[in-house]
Amino acid sequence: MSAFDLGPVMVAAGCGGTGRELAAYCGPDGLDGLDLVTRSITLDARAGGPGPRIEEVPGGLVNAVGLPNPGLEHFLATELPWLVRAGARVIVSIAGATMGEYADLARRLSRAPGVAGLEVNVGAPDEVGVGLFEVREPYHSASVIAAVRREFPVDRPVLAKLRPDVSRIVEGARSCHEAGATAVVVGNAVPAAFTDGRSGGLSGPAVAPVALRCVTEVHRALPELPVIGCGGVHDVRSANAYLDAGATSVQVGTALLHDPTTVARLRAHFATPRHVSTQEDR
Template sequence: MTELAGLTLAAPVLVASGCGGTGRELAAYGPLADLGGFVTRSITLNPRPGGPLPRIAETPSGLVHAVGLQNPGLEPFLATELPWLAQQGTRVVVSIAGSSLGEYAELARRLGRSPGVSAIEVNLSSPDAPTTGVFDVREPFHAASVVAAVHRDLPRGVPVLAKLRTDVVRVVESARTVLDAGADAVVVGNALPAAMPDGRQAGLSGPAILPVALRCVAEVCAELPGAQVVGAGGITSADDARSFLAAGAVAVQLGTALLHDPTAAARIVADLHDVVPEPTID
């Protein structure tokens, strides 16, 4: 079992936002209940059709993507996707994105009172924020203002996870700021800013970013020893996950690997369990 932000998780491996579809797509490859949690795609107040095609381009060591935060909007999510996820026996972490502090606050208020929501993950690291219209978090104080708005409007007891970009220069400052603003944990690692072949703003995910994400996690854990950190970025194997856990993360999120191998999360959970001995009582 893994303890994260007051929650007990079945495993230290969660599905990263945007990489597990609605959950139904992954459920065919193993019970979601065996995972530490399922992070939804980022939900906005109103439906978003997403960016123009093509949205994904393969690179030698990952993917470049410009999905545009496609999602059904809050009301359809509450009516159809959340009830199904809540029945799967896994921790449901709802990722949220808004164009203003008011939108973030309203999303938190509505979701925090919805049955089945275990935690809220605040997306503060969209690599193409200027083109998607979401609140552009350029400075740590911007991130803190979003987290404070979410924390203020959430019912007591619903944890807030702040998802930060892999900015080696400022990640510690950002983590400290959002924790001071009320975040219960930080998720360190998101797509790095990149460009599609046609020049559109995009994000780069996959094995290429793992060393950068790992350094960011290590620095946050070293500088903020009391912080709970979830590591993400390029993880494809149990050994990758162990590297993040050894650096101080309490859990990891798996993203791009699932697009290549939808069994990856279940496989990594099984591999981690195989090498962790059960406690013995003399």
């Protein structure tokens, strides 16, 4: 599978849970054929951050979940086989504290049956706070992508998930593409704070105009690079905004916490043969 084979609608990292939570809301076909990005998997299990982890704000959510996950071995033994049996096309999100950890994750996942591709989390809003490899400059993220690409089959996509920083997004996307990324996901949550001052990341419709600007800039500068839009997608109109800006696919994240049927509805819409968007859609 290449990035061009990805469907128009994907589940964003971490927002579909283990898949079991989402399956009941995906219609009669369940997860079959759905491009689902897993929560970010690390080599060792992580309990996640202290509560409260999520705070609703006007236009979105501030979160500091801390990337809770069972670790690679448990994921390979339990969650991945279930997702494969359910028919999902599994894109595994990976995160690490060092380039060596990213490379190790890629190498071991390359041998796991059912892994359709990887999404490399190099745009967390507070990577230092959650113990991830610090990405301050585009060459940092490019180094991670290069390390992953060396360990993962060339016929399967490696997606670079970038923070929607308008001033650096084109440079970051270009660096990751040159390092071997098949496509870029724009974008991740943006740095924010809870009302009590704790660091977090803002996601949802509030970030959509920024992410949309980033998608537009990347597509204009790098038209050959597939771009996946992410940030505030919750209906046909918001999805079409990204597709019209040059994105090849969109990811649905925060909307699933409000309405877990969102992905099913969007998949049904875009699966309509010879669908032509109406003014209402836009």
